[in-house]
Amino acid sequence: MADKDKEPVTLARRFLSFCFxxxxxxxxxxxxxxxxxxxxxxxxxxxAVGAAGYAAFRITQSRRDRW
Structure with a gap:
């Protein structure tokens, strides 16, 4: 019922709202x-500091895990 009470939105109104x-x-x-x-x-x-820290962590981890 609420849809019938509203007046239809014109093309100009839609274009204006799109522009805004x-x-x-x-x-x-x-x-x-x-x-x-x-x-x-x-x-x-x-x-860069984070990437260097991550690289240092991975390098030290890979050197420790050798067997």
């Missing part, structure tokens, strides 16, 4: 890239 959604997505992407650009150096450094 695309615009909002572009703004969110822009702001997230701005935020990421401030921290990407630290993130790369953290990933």
């Amino acid at each position: 959604a695309v615009f909002g997505g572009i703004l969110l992407l822009h702001f997230s890239l701005q935020l990421l650009s401030q921290f990407w150096g630290w993130l790369v450094l953290l990933a």
Whole structure:
């Protein structure tokens, strides 16, 4: 019954809401890239330290397990 009470959504209204959604997505992407650009150096450094630690762990583990 509630569906019959609503007036149908026009094509122009759907197009406008789509444009607002695309615009909002572009703004969110822009702001997230701005935020990421401030921290990407630290993130790369953290990933490199983690990878070096993992490699050192695997190397020492493989040297100990020889028989």
